[in-house]
Amino acid sequence: MPRLIAIVGATATGKTALAVELARRLGGEIVNADSRQVYRGMDIGTAKPTAAEQAAARHWLIDVAAPDEQFTLARFLDLANAALADIWSRGRLPIVVGGTGQYVWALLEGWRVPRVPPDRALRAELEERARREGVASLLEELRAVDPAGAAIVDAANPRRIIRAVEVTRATGRPWSEWRRRDAPSFEARIIGLRMERAALYRRIDERVDAMLVAGLVDEVRRLNAAGYGCELASMASIGYREVCEHLRGELTLEEAAARIKTETHRLARMQHTWFRADDARITWVEAGAGDLVGRAVAVVESA
Known part of the structure; x- marks a missing residue:
């Protein structure tokens, strides 16, 4: 039976960096399970894998939709399952990575999702x-x-x-x-990254600050100039929504930054309900401890 690795957990726990290192060591390719990283041009605010990370390991389901496209769970499953089949056909190891719990569990648990657009x-x-x-x-x-x-x-x-x-x-x-759900035709080894809450919040806050320094406001301006307005569902997500409010003069940049941090803390708490500490399917490892990659490899090899 084919197998895959899934790396789950709250935002800012280091899932992408770990996935890239595991892909290098284990001959893997990364399948994105983040609902925002599918959108082209939305790079900084989604913490999309960098060009260097994407060069180090092949990534699937990155930049597959325009910001004004409706990207559904059904479309995710179609693309993700096609990616898995392609990766397995070449003897490679799929590594599913993301914090969108609905995407992860729909794929791993074999959810039936009707391909029915809104009428x-x-x-x-x-x-x-x-x-x-x-x-x-x-x-x-x-x-x-x-x-x-x-x-x-x-x-x-x-x-x-x-x-x-x-x-x-x-x-x-x-x-x-x-x-109903159909039993998947593969084995999944699920690694969860966890971090003490105060430390996680500090890491989130530092990442938000880094996003703003890296040009998040200019990214939103470019998207607006390209015709992707702040009224789009994709642009209502954390980071983009607050920057849009700043550009409309409703928030100062400092207020926007504070709100992004607060909303991202809330997101992290919600992600913990999707990836529960007591879920026996998940092997949890401490994200802030030393030799994270070595410990993750040990989890994979112990399966």
């Missing part, structure tokens, strides 16, 4: 019905075609119900069937 007309119709007749009417429609789905969907969230109806209509299969 704007249908959504508008169902939203109007919810306003006119109440959310219960949407739930009844779902129950008529997918009783199991109606029993598990968040009945208080009309958007979830509408999406369930949308998927069922588009695919001809009950939405509940898409929630």
Whole structure:
């Protein structure tokens, strides 16, 4: 059975640097699982691997979308699975790296994800019905075609119900069937990088300062000038949103920096809910201790 390595953990724990070194030592290629590093031109604010890092090890799923493209979980899975197949076909070792928990677990756990783009007309119709007749009417429609789905969907969230109806209509299969998972056809060794919270926050703050020195504000200006405005979903992510507010005169640069740091601390806490300390599938190593690469290699070789 083919195998892969996954490196997970909170932002700023050093996942990229470790992945590059493991790729060098183990004959690996890196598959990005960060939802923002897929966008071209968004380099500094996403902490994208540097040119030197990308030259040291082949990277997949970097710069595969324009900032105004909708990049879905389904598209990620299609590209990631194609990358894995290519890497294995050449006798190389895939190293999946990223802090986007949804991407990582969808790939490693074999989530079924419907390839159904939003149907704007249908959504508008169902939203109007919810306003006119109440959310219960949407739930009844779902129950008529997918009783199991109606029993598990968040009945208080009309958007979830509408999406369930949308998927069922588009695919001809009950939405509940898409929630099942297929056992993956590979073995995964998952390494988690952890760091004491105060030390992690210091590292985050230092990285934010470094991003601003490296030209994050100018990067946002260039993106705006290229037609990628601050209203885009990609530009509403941490770092870009605050710089956009600064450029509009709503925040000083110092206030923007402080807010980026606060929001990134919050992101790190959220990532800990995706990558739990008690998850037996993850072998945790201390990111701040010595010989991180050697310890990670030992984890891989102990499998």
